[in-house]
Amino acid sequence: MSPTGHLRADAERNMRAIIDAAIVLLAAEPEASMERVATAAGVGRATVYRHFASREHLVRAILDQALQDARDAVIGSRPDDGTPVEALKRAVQAILKVADRYRLVRQIPRDDVELRQRAEEVGAPLTAIVGRGQRSGDFRSDLQPRWCASALGALIQAVTVALIDGEVRERDACRLVVSTFVDGIAAPAPTG
Structure with a gap:
């Protein structure tokens, strides 16, 4: 060398x-x-x-790494396999593992276009899972898939904070996120 x-x-x-x-x-x-x-x-x-x-440059590098790791985790969770709910569970479990490592990361600065684009790349497979669930009839179709993925992200962030604060056990985190999310976007049971 x-x-x-x-x-x-x-x-x-x-x-x-x-x-x-x-x-x-x-x-x-x-x-x-x-x-x-x-x-x-x-x-x-x-x-x-x-x-x-500066410290800001270091924190940005951490944010960048967190988004790359989250994107890799979601893609590695096989978002196209199984039912939408199964795919969602795997994706949430993968993201929670990344979120635990990057507890520092709370919010991407609004003016950081590059990091916001990276965040979109993380959310794209989640949006696709929601869209697939809407097409299969598992999820409500009256909500925009991207909005649903954003809501899922907020739930993941909330459970990450609860994990840090000791309010939620690690073994319960994925179930809490997925059940809260899926119950909120589940297609209504047929009447009649």
Whole structure:
């Protein structure tokens, strides 16, 4: 490997270590300093600032990683397999695993067009599951699929906060989200 390649690999490892340490540290101590992040990552403060000019840049990198991981998790949950409800359960379980790692992430800044686009990529498979459920008659068809996926995202965020606060047990989280969501968009039982 060339010296440049070695330096690039070291820089990449440092950046990964900084992000990983910041994810854990900032979830526990949201106001932790960049110096504390450096210590947790096992690098110098100057190294942190070389990769991230400010705390805002570091938090944005974490948001970016969270969205990538969430997108990968949803796609990996096989959203096209099984019934819409089964697909929804798998997608929610996958997202909850990611959400647990990224407790720091609460909201994407409105003016960050790139991160908002990434969030759309996470939501697209969920919107597709809802649309499939509407076409199959499992879910109400009078609600926009995208609105339903946004509501699902809000439920996931709410249960993540409840998990952090100890109000919900991990084993109950997916069931709470899916049952609340599905009961809210279930197609009405036929009358007569």
